[in-house]
Amino acid sequence: MSRKNRPYHFYDTTGSICSTCYRQIEAKILFKDGKVYMDKWCPQHGTERVLISDDEEYYRLGREVFVKRPEMPQTFNTRMHYGCPYDCGLCPDHMQHSCLSIIEINEACNLNCPVCFAASGTHKHTHHSLENIIAMLDTVVKNEGEPDVVQLSGGEPTLHPQFFEILAAARARPIKHLMINTNGIRIAQEPEFVAKLAEFGRHGLEIYLQFDSMRPEVLKTLRGADLSRIRRQALENLNQHNLSTTLVVTVARGHNDDELGDIIRFAQSQPCVRGVTLQPIQQAGRQTGVAADNRLTVSEIRRNIIQQSGIFDAADIVPVPCNPDTLAMAYALKVGDTLTPLTRYFEPQTLVEGSANTIVFEHDVDLKQQVFKLFSTNHSPESQASCLSELMCCLPQIAAPNLSYENVFRILIVQFMDATNLDIRALKKSCIHFATADGRMIPFESHNLFYRPEQAALLQGLREKIEQTHTVWAQV
Numbered sequence: 373m374s375r376k377n378r379p380y381h382f383y384d385t386t387g388s389i390c391s392t393c394y395r396q397i398e399a400k401i402l403f404k405d406g407k408v409y410m411d412k413w414c415p416q417h418g419t420e421r422v423l424i425s426d427d428e429e430y431y432r433l434g435r436e437v438f439v440k441r442p443e444m445p446q447t448f449n450t451r452m453h454y455g456c457p458y459d460c461g462l463c464p465d466h467m468q469h470s471c472l473s474i475i476e477i478n479e480a481c482n483l484n485c486p487v488c489f490a491a492s493g494t495h496k497h498t499h500h501s502l503e504n505i506i507a508m509l510d511t512v513v514k515n516e517g518e519p520d521v522v523q524l525s526g527g528e529p530t531l532h533p534q535f536f537e538i539l540a541a542a543r544a545r546p547i548k549h550l551m552i553n554t555n556g557i558r559i560a561q562e563p564e565f566v567a568k569l570a571e572f573g574r575h576g577l578e579i580y581l582q583f584d585s586m587r588p589e590v591l592k593t594l595r596g597a598d599l600s601r602i603r604r605q606a607l608e609n610l611n612q613h614n615l616s617t618t619l620v621v622t623v624a625r626g627h628n629d630d631e632l633g634d635i636i637r638f639a640q641s642q643p644c645v646r647g648v649t650l651q652p653i654q655q656a657g658r659q660t661g662v663a664a665d666n667r668l669t670v671s672e673i674r675r676n677i678i679q680q681s682g683i684f685d686a687a688d689i690v691p692v693p694c695n696p697d698t699l700a701m702a703y704a705l706k707v708g709d710t711l712t713p714l715t716r717y718f719e720p721q722t723l724v725e726g727s728a729n730t731i732v733f734e735h736d737v738d739l740k741q742q743v744f745k746l747f748s749t750n751h752s753p754e755s756q757a758s759c760l761s762e763l764m765c766c767l768p769q770i771a772a773p774n775l776s777y778e779n780v781f782r783i784l785i786v787q788f789m790d791a792t793n794l795d796i797r798a799l800k801k802s803c804i805h806f807a808t809a810d811g812r813m814i815p816f817e818s819h820n821l822f823y824r825p826e827q828a829a830l831l832q833g834l835r836e837k838i839e840q841t842h843t844v845w846a847q848v
């Protein structure tokens with residue numbers, strides 16, 4: 373009798389949660405027909421198969437090549453008791469420091485986006501107190517020493533009545549790069565507000581501008597309104613002050629995944645824009661008008677960029693080594709409105725074996741030489757400013773003559789996992805964390821799944837069940 377083979381390659385096991393009851397369960401990673409799936413089994417709710425990458429080769433790059441030792445925060449904030457993901461955080465079992473720390477300064481917003489992971493909107497009016505916000509900032513500093521990137525978020529952060537006091541408090545701390553996550557309405561409508569922002573300094577300050585589509589109908593679906601005019605006006609005002617801006621695109625299958633190339637080319641034409649961040653939709657918070665299966669994988673977005681942009685190819689968009697499952701990046705040199713992709717010139721080892729998870733060019737001679745070489749063949753020295761300053765998140769932080777931050781253009785794909793595709797192994801490497809006023813730093817994914825006030829009862833119930841198991845084991 374001949375034995376039968378399973379119709380897939382069994383690659384690994386990991387942990388996940390049941391998307392119905394949110395209990396921690398085991399999961400298998402499988403390769404089938406060039407795609408990667410997670411198979412989950414919950415004793416109560418049965419099996420689930422989830423596509424986590426449609427490109428086995430790319431997925432393996434993140435698992436086998438773009439991997440480096442985890443960098444630790446200066447301190448941990450919680451102890452291990454219930455197990456991951458119920459001990460956030462950061463508990464001592466977390467495998468990455470906070471590359472990007474998010475401070476939610478309010479819940480109030482002037483939009484009611486059908487897609488909003490914070491479930492904010494005009495029905496919410498809370499602005500967190502300055503005291504609490506300072507406590508959050510201090511948590512980040514305590515964990516990170518000199519935090520790489522802190523992002524003020526909300527709700528709509530620009531609506532906070534003490535917005536500039538908050539900005540000043542952040543500036544008074546050793547934060548290298550400060551970002552403001554905004555829908556751009558105030559920036560579009562109040563030129564004097566933008567001028568005041570610019571007074572805070574153009575360097576080390578970045579506007580993280582919601583920019584999902586160039587098409588009114590898509591904006592209506594994702595944001596509940598045609599914001600085309602607002603977006604254009606916001607960019608005009610930001611260009612006027614040359615305030616560094618990243619366009620942030622929430623990508624939903626069948627809605628805007630066909631216009632990633634158009635958005636990148638538009639970004640290229642905007643002097644103040646330093647890059648585009650693409651975030652596949654996460655099933656969290658509020659999600660109406662967009663089907664539940666609209667989640668795209670990192671590899672699909674990567675392929676769309678390659679096929680649509682006419683600028684980046686496969687060698688340009690690589691996994692980010694500190695969290696390769698959920699982050700991918702490409703660098704390009706931007707001179708005028710011309711983009712020259714850079715990442716294809718870096719050996720993977722250069723990125724993986726950098727001096728730290730935020731690489732400093734001065735410390736990495738090879739990388740520096742390669743960038744200089746590339747740079748000198750393309751641009752005159754006069755056109756170059758004095759240094760290529762900080763980049764965000766896990767990306768190289770560069771101080772080198774002749775390069776300016778204004779000459780750097782970054783594509784970043786950021787996948788925030790949800791209850792369906794959560795891979796706990798990848799979650800432990802998450803480097804985007806929310807700060808809380810009670811002194812915790814909580815990974816983005818687990819924060820939206822378990823740690824918002826709306827999920828308190830769910831988390832409590834899960835913890836109680838785990839506690840009962842602990843008690844049973846203690847009696848054995």
Ligand code: SF4
Pocket residue numbers: 455456457458459460461462463464465466467799800815818
């Ligand atoms: S996600 Fe990280 S911080 Fe949260 S419980 Fe797991 S290991 Fe700990």
Ligand code: SF4
Pocket residue numbers: 481482483484485487488489490491492493526527528555
């Ligand atoms: S996604 Fe942003 S702009 Fe839209 S409702 Fe939520 S907080 Fe407001």
